[in-house]
Structures are given as C-alpha cells and as structure tokens.
Amino acid sequence: MSEGHDILKAFVDEWKRSFDPPRLKIESIWSDYLVKWLWDRYHAWFEYYVDPSKNKTRLDAAIWLNKKGKLPMDLAIECEWGKGYTDECNENFATGDFVKLLTMPAKAGLAIIGTPAHGKSNKKNNVAEKIIERIKKSYAENKKDNRPMGVIEVRKVNSETLKLEQTYECWYHNLGDDKQPIHLENLSGITMEGIKKYLEGNPEKVETILSWS
Numbered sequence: 033m034s035e036g037h038d039i040l041k042a043f044v045d046e047w048k049r050s051f052d053p054p055r056l057k058i059e060s061i062w063s064d065y066l067v068k069w070l071w072d073r074y075h076a077w078f079e080y081y082v083d084p085s086k087n088k089t090r091l092d093a094a095i096w097l098n099k100k101g102k103l104p105m106d107l108a109i110e111c112e113w114g115k116g117y118t119d120e121c122n123e124n125f126a127t128g129d130f131v132k133l134l135t136m137p138a139k140a141g142l143a144i145i146g147t148p149a150h151g152k153s154n155k156k157n158n159v160a161e162k163i164i165e166r167i168k169k170s171y172a173e174n175k176k177d178n179r180p181m182g183v184i185e186v187r188k189v190n191s192e193t194l195k196l197e198q199t200y201e202c203w204y205h206n207l208g209d210d211k212q213p214i215h216l217e218n219l220s221g222i223t224m225e226g227i228k229k230y231l232e233g234n235p236e237k238v239e240t241i242l243s244w245s
Contacts (some may be wrong), residue, residue, distance in 0.1 A: 036140035036180040039097070039106050044141065044204050046073060047184060048216045051202070062186075063113055066144070076109070082136060089132060110140035113146040126166035131174050131180060139180045143167065148188060160187050162212075164205060171207045181207040184216070203244070 039040070042134070048100070050073070054064040070076040070093055080094040082103075093109040110133055112125045133141030145159035145167075167183055183205040202216040 034180065040140045040180050040182050042215065043107060044121065044182070045183065046192045047202070052160055054131065066111065091132060091136060104137040104139055106139050108133050108136040108141045111144045125169040129168055133165065134171070134174050134176055138179070140179060145183060146186050150203065160185070168207060178208070187195065
C-alpha cells in the first residue's frame, strides 16, 4: 500500500471518529464547521494556489502532515456542498473543480461533496448516484496516474413520513477500484423536536424553517 493510500485511510478514519457538525442546514453552517475541523486537526492551507505566477488554479484546501508548503502536499481537497442540491447531475463539479485533484502535486486527493435527499417517496431518488457516477467517469477520463483518489459523500435523507425531518449518511468511495462504498456514519439532521426548540427562541424564523424542506 502506498503512502497516499495510508494518508487517505487515516483521514477517513479521523472523519468517522470526530466529524460531528451542527444539526442545521448543510450548505451554510457545515461549510464553516468543515473549515474549523480541517484547521483544528491538520492546520489545512485554504484557497491554496500551487503556482500563482503560472495560473490561477487553486484548491479549496491543502494538507501537509509535516513540512508545510513543500511539494508534493500530502492531501489535496476540493469541496462542494451546494451544487449537489441545485444541479441534479452536478456536472460542473465533476468536470471542473474535481479535475484539479488529478493535476495537483499531491500524494492523494479527496473530494468532499453533499448529495440530495433520497427515499422511496422521492421521485428523484437516483440523483445522488448520478453525481457519484459522473465523478467516477471524470476520474477515468482525466486521471494522469494511479495516485489514490477518493470521495466522501454526505447524503441528505428526508424522512418518509415527516417532510422537514432529515438525517445524513456519510459514505466513502474509493475511485481506484470497483468495490462498494464504505458506510462511515449517520449524522443527525433536522428533527421536529429540534425545529420546535429553534422556533421557541426564534419565532420570526418560520419562513427560514419552511425553506429547509
């Protein structure tokens, strides 16, 4: 097993052990939490330009485990919370920002993405699968070498009975093989009890709550 595989495995294990975001809407609050989580554990370098004198390509985050700033970096990271919810196939990420991971001087690369709700009553319950398939297709078409690459998927799951209730499933997809994704954890999301408590202190936020559904 390569050093890059070890780096990815250690990161995924740490995610499973300690990633525990606030129980609020993923697109806004979770982005801030992820930045803090990456900084607290890895002192990640955010909005990192590899060579600004040559191009304006930048990563959402770069991680060095030892000598910060010396290439290659240990782990290159690109994140996308929002497009997974507004763009059904998330094509822009799969063929855009994700491809950066394949060209960066890094020992390993990781995409962290949010995908839409699914369930028996959801007519669009295959959107999340389409997003992952597009990323796999882009990886196969654009990879330059066999450096390990993975995807952590945070999938929003709506309740079958209560529209506003949500949970989140975390999955890890290894792009270097055809194995089934690894289930990392389930995260608590929006619950009716949590909504009631929130509205007790913020009655003016009814419109905001309704927009979460």
